[in-house]
Ligand SMILES: C[C@@](CO)(OP(=O)(O)O)[C@H](O)COP(=O)(O)OP(=O)(O)OC[C@H]1O[C@@H](n2ccc(N)nc2=O)[C@H](O)[C@@H]1O
């Protein structure tokens with residue numbers, strides 16, 4: 001019998017609010033963050049195979065490791081161990097199709113790890129619930145549980161403790177991709193350095209942003225977007241200041257660095273405004289590529305049966 005492949009689609013995220021506390025003894029920072037899942041997606045296909053392999057295609061595939069350091073492969077090993085299989089001979093092959101920018105602050109690696117857990121749960125018929133998979137996800141990385149859950153959520157701890165948040169209506173975003181990525185630990189390290197030097201200002205309380213999400217008014221939300229890592233991402237990549245300015249000049253309500261960057265996310269009034277902003281921003285020559293996206297969207301989900309109706313995200317090339 002030909003083995004049946006399982007394909008999982010999984011979204012990127014943007015942090016609408018990212019308050020970073022001080023570094024903890026374990027090296028992580030205590031966070032209060034609001035994640036939103038966006039319609040930029042990766043797809044991970046898992047198929048039973050004698051030879052364990054991993055293939056990566058699509059957006060930035062060249063800079064994604066295809067060995068044991070791939071976060072999706074770490075997910076295979078972890079789930080193999082926990083289900084009494086040999087992590088060296090897990091008997092599966094992975095194919096990752098990247099639509100999420102690599103090292104862009106949009107949790108692409110985390111997304112692939114979350115997708116792999118969900119796909120393997122089906123391939124190996126483990127019947128683990130979302131809570132059990134969520135606990136494994138947290139072992140793989142701080143952002144992995146959110147990639148599994150999707151929607152809009154308040155994250156605390158390292159970002160792995162999640163509570164869903166009410167977000168009325170769909171928000172429309174323009175995403176500006178940079179030429180090269182930024183490494184998350186370097187951006188946290190730069191924040192510690194800047195705070196030691198000059199005591200960087202911190203984003204305020206999260207409650208007003210939660211109210212804006214519940215109201216569904218993008219103008220209200222735009223005033224409240226905030227990211228403590230933005231200053232350090234801009235310090236490491238000064239050109240981002242120009243990108244952020246250009247998005248607002250192009251008509252976005254507000255722009256923000258996505259997580260640890262360097263991707264910038266611009267909130268727009270509606271879908272038509274987003275297409276206009278994307279076109280103008282792509283002509284401004286401040287970034288590599290521009291995408292239009294919406295949020296919130298669901299977290300990782302099996303799509304083996306509905307590939308035919310996969311939406312093609314609008315793309316504008318700079
Ligand atoms: C900044 C954020 C915002 O959502 O995402 P990205 O923008 O990178 O996608 C996250 O905090 C990234 O989460 P994730 O990429 O899963 O990080 P992990 O693998 O758990 O940790 C990588 C490294 O980031 C730093 N780290 C991460 C999370 C945290 N709360 N404090 C930290 O200091 C640590 O240096 C850690 O060694």
Ligand SMILES: Nc1ncnc2c1ncn2[C@@H]1O[C@H](COP(=O)(O)OP(=O)(O)O)[C@@H](O)[C@H]1O
Nearest residue numbers: 063070071102103104105106107108109110112
């Ligand atoms: N499946 C994967 N997809 C993307 N990057 C991966 C993956 N596995 C490991 N990586 C590595 O993880 C690093 C962070 O990438 P990514 O998760 O896309 O960005 P970020 O942490 O900024 O959200 C990159 O340096 C990349 O080489």
